[in-house]
Amino acid sequence: MHSVMVVDDDPTLRGRVRSWVDSFGYESSEEESAEEAVERLADEPVDIAICDVNKPASRGVWLASQIRESHPHTAIIMASRVRDVDVAICSLRNDVVDYLLKPFDRERLGEALALARDWHLASAGLDQLQHTLRDQIRKRRAAVAASLAGVQDTPEDACDGLIDMLQLHERDGRGHATRVARLTMALADMLEVEEESLLELYHSALLHDIGKLDIPSSILRKAALLDAEEWEIMRTHPQVGYDLLQTLPRFSGAAEIVVAHHESYDGGGYPRGLRGGDIPVGARILAVADAYDSMTIPHTQRPPMPPAMAVQEIERCSGSQFDPAIACALGEVLVHAVQERAA
Secondary structure, eight states, X not given: OOEEEEEOSOHHHHHHHHHHHHHTTOEEEEESSHHHHHHHHHXXXXXXXXXXOOSSTHHHHHHHHHHHHHOTTOEEEEEEXXXXXXXXXXXXXXXXXXXXXXXXXXHHHHHHHHHHHHHHHHHTTSSOOHHHHHHHHHHHHHHHHHHHHHTOSSHHHHHHHHHHHHHHHSTTHHHHHHHHHHHHHHHHHHTTOOGGGHHHHHHHHHTTTGGGGGSOHHHHTOSSOOOHHHHHHHTTXXXXXHHHHHTSGGGHHHHXXXXXXXXXXXXXXXXXXXXXXXXXXXXHHHXXXXXXXXXXXXXXXXXXXXXXXXXXXXXXXXXXXXXXXXXXXXXXXXXXXXXXXXX
16 A cells, blocks of 8 residues: 655645545545655655645745655655646656646546556666656646646746746757747748738747657657657657647647648658648748758757758758748848848
8 A cells, every 4th residue: 555645735625635545545644734744754754745836836846855855766746726837847857746736636636646656666666667657757747738838828928838848858948949939930021921820820930849748858869860660759749739739729720830840842741741832831931940940059969050051951952841932031031130140
């Protein structure tokens, strides 16, 4: 029987969570404050801790850090009414297994407890679950990212929170997103894209890689070339990004661009094999901006390419991978940017 400590300053909620924990066959205990929990754990370590993000929220994050430092085999579940993405990010940096947004129900708690139980067993070396658990926790974090984005007041805050989550997973997630968005908008301006489409395009450029939340870090950070199986996994990220953004009505339009940003002008791209004008114009613009930034920025698998060489490569692939008009516009945009800096 696995032991579970419930830490929450609300006695009613604490009692309800304990009753649910017991109903799943765990042995529960409770503490009201973070400080009391730390004292209790020093004498009686537990397998799983469910920690409320108290007000101030820093106490819950502090408790998670204390548990991770002193009890490396205790699985941590955070539970909070706080919709602050920064709090979630701080929590997840402490190897939190799951993040429950209140109000949650018994079924959702059961999912979190099962994941935490397996994490505890794997961390203690009692089971060979590490690979499966990494996949499960990664998927859970993607779901948490979408949930947090859905309750933000503005699209800008939602975008920012999603990119923060991606940055936890991919080292240059924010930098790449920002640079690609900037170049995408410069191309859109050069190509005189309709003004009413620009905000949707900007959001899609910022979030074009959000599907990588579901790609294993071992693939994203691999120093060697990806093998065929790894490439098949990597090629899922546009569809995963589309599925995630479709859960957020404010980004449903951007989702249509995100899913198509790796389509090729000649129909040889993915995931849908779209061709030419069937590819949304925003996705055709984004494809050029994304490729240019990817080629000119250092990567774990290769050194950066000089900008002029990257432009030549995109022009070489004009008509096959890229829309010819957009490939041609790239050079003009970059020359214009240089002239503006010189002036």
